[in-house]
Amino acid sequence: MNCAIINEKIKILLDETSTSFKLLIESGGSHNMDFADYVSRFSIHKFRSALQNPDLSRAALAAMLRRGERTTKEQDSHRGTGDYWSSFMASYVQKSANTNDIVAQ
Numbered sequence: 001m002n003c004a005i006i007n008e009k010i011k012i013l014l015d016e017t018s019t020s021f022k023l024l025i026e027s028g029g030s031h032n033m034d035f036a037d038y039v040s041r042f043s044i045h046k047f048r049s050a051l052q053n054p055d056l057s058r059a060a061l062a063a064m065l066r067r068g069e070r071t072t073k074e075q076d077s078h079r080g081t082g083d084y085w086s087s088f089m090a091s092y093v094q095k096s097a098n099t100n101d102i103v104a105q
Contacts (some may be wrong), residue, residue, distance in 0.1 A: 003094070011052040011090035017043050017084070036065035051097045060091075068092040 021038045024030065039047070040062040048056045069090045
């Protein structure tokens with residue numbers, strides 16, 4: 001599958017899960033879970049499909065997302081600041097998955 005299509009699928013998944021995570025937190029949901037944990041628990045099957053990696057583990061997905069979050073914070077960007085965050089994270093996750101850089105830290 002074309003890399004641009006995979007990237008767009010991941011971007012859409014990140015946007016959707018970010019919105020649902022924000023709604024969960026705003027409604028008083030679980031405060032013992034960060035975004036990476038939420039995504040890896042509730043959307044792992046969608047990310048496996050989008051990344052075409054059926055062996056992707058929850059821990060590996062969470063680790064990729066946390067590393068991407070640290071990278072965006074280092075660049076003075078934050079989740080929820082528009083299209084930049086989801087585009088960056090989609091690209092970061094796709095590159096990390098493709099380079100087998102998915103070992104949980």
